[in-house]
Amino acid sequence: MSMGYRTYVALTYIGFNIVGFVVNFWVLYVVAPLLFAPAVKVPKSILFFIFALVIGDLTTMIAMLLLIIELVFGTWRFSTAACTSYLVLDSMNKFVAPIIVFLISRTCYTTVCLDKTRGERAATLKYAALQVLFALGCVMILLWPVFAYSQVFTFYLNPNNATNEVTVIRKCGFLPPPEIQFWFNLVACITSYAVPLFGIVYWYVSVPFFLKRRAITTLVASSSMDVALRKVITTVLLLTAIYVLCWSPYWVSMFAHNIFSMEKRSMIIVSYFIHLLPYVSCVAYPLIFTLLNRGIRSAHAKIVQEQRRRFRSITDEASCHVRNALRSLPSKASSTLRSHVSLSVYEEHRKMETTDNSPSDVIQRSPQPCESPERSRVDSTVNFKESISSMENNDSETLL
Missing domain, CATH: 1.10.287 (Helix Hairpins)
Structure with a gap:
């Protein structure tokens, strides 16, 4: 890839990396205080899932810096261990984010549609943490080929026999045997794309039907019912659209890479932008869950108001002490x-007494009646x- 195109791709990655850090830190600022707040109507499990999404995205954005440095310099400038770490974190991003979205949809379905006991258990923080830990363990087992077949490849280009010079380029890559690569891509596609997509659509679509049936049996007001249905439908459409648009090209390109040649410059540039799409989806997920959840926004607003009130009382008390101290200074x-x-x-x-009693004054002065x-x-x-x-x-x- 030429210098001009590489610069353009690198600037695109840098811009998105900055946006990703800003968005995830904002979501972390909104969600993190609510995890241990006493009176929050949003289930703690949902808050923990969003928190886990943000932590995963921030980890991916940090690993993305290594890829940006490779794009800027045109070669991999780090060790083999750093290469393996980057590929593992990049692969975890493709697994963890869809699985957490899958767990969020399952939790919403359980708390709304199932019995009270299972709903209360699904809403707890402990249950959500156990699910995330179990999912991470399964993902690490699935990623064993990445640990085994990640390495830094060295290429010698443009040899010059006259000057005895050669261009050395190092690339970080994952290159397992063809059979292992095919089965790894197939299992990864099923577990991180097909299954989460089916679960998201099924469980989120089941919620409106359940709400509709409950509204008919309990005679709930139609206006509140319509608002809830519109909210669920909007969430389903957004998540599904982002999921399909960002992940479908990626998995198609992964299987097409084994069939078609990807050595042309235009195909390399396209592959870089396709590789960027999963990052877009992972940044969009926590933003959607935070903005569309009215409970999260209202709870965060209450906490901000309490903090401002507490800060105002502290400043008022400090200024009162200062005023009292200043008033006591004149006295x-x-x-x-x-x-x-x-x-x-x-x-x-x-x-004056000493002067009056001195003998010199008695001698010099004329006799006058002394004051007593x-x-x-x-x-x-x-x-x-x-x-x-x-x-x-x-x-x-x-x-x-």
Whole structure:
């Protein structure tokens, strides 16, 4: 693939990778707080399935960075272990996302259409976690050929005998024997495409018929019934359309690869874009389940309001403490000033007494009637009281 086409494909993958990270982090921001919230009407199992979808998508987006680096540089720049890890995560994306969507449709059917005991069990977080762990174990068993036959291939292109130079390109690939590859693709297509598609359509279509029968027997209002039916039909159509449009070309190309030659440049470019379609579906699934579920949106809105109210109360309390501290500063300053004024007045009074009693002053001055110490003491006391009263007037004006 030439540099121009490779750049175009790489930019497309980079753009979608950024969108995938943004969408999945937003869904994680909405769903994760609801998993352990006390009063949420949405079943915990549905929330956990969406959470597992997001974690799987984020893992796939991280692994997708290795593919983007290969597209940018034109060669695989990592080890064989990194190649195997990338192919395992990429293959898990093709299994895990459809299986979780399959489990979500089954849970919706069980909680709505079956008896109360099975519905309550299907809605629990523990039961959902066990189902996901069991599915992951089965997927890892099915992926044994990926562990066994993934490797980095080295190609030597454009040898130049004059300069003794050759172009070396390394590619990460999964190349098992033809027989193993055929059976692996067949089993993967059945378990990750045909069975989930059948389960999604069957269980989601069964819900409207059950709601219709219950509405007839219990005389439920037709308006609420119509809203529920429209919601279920919209979900079924969206999931089915995305599932068929994104996964059908991928599996057709996987089997066509064994029949037709894929060495032309145009076919290589088409195969890259077909390989991108499963990533599109995996990003779309959690977004659809989050946006179409009114219970998730309303519960998230309540949690956000509570957090804002709590933050507002904390800020109000902090500002109240700050205001009280600022108000207490002038009174502390006035008490400090009062102590300084009283000390200075007292020292002044002592100096005056010392000066009056000194012999030099008696010799130099003409004989005059001396003021009694009692009178000077009274005058200093009066001056002290006047200074204190003036300070109190100034402090009251400052506080007001």
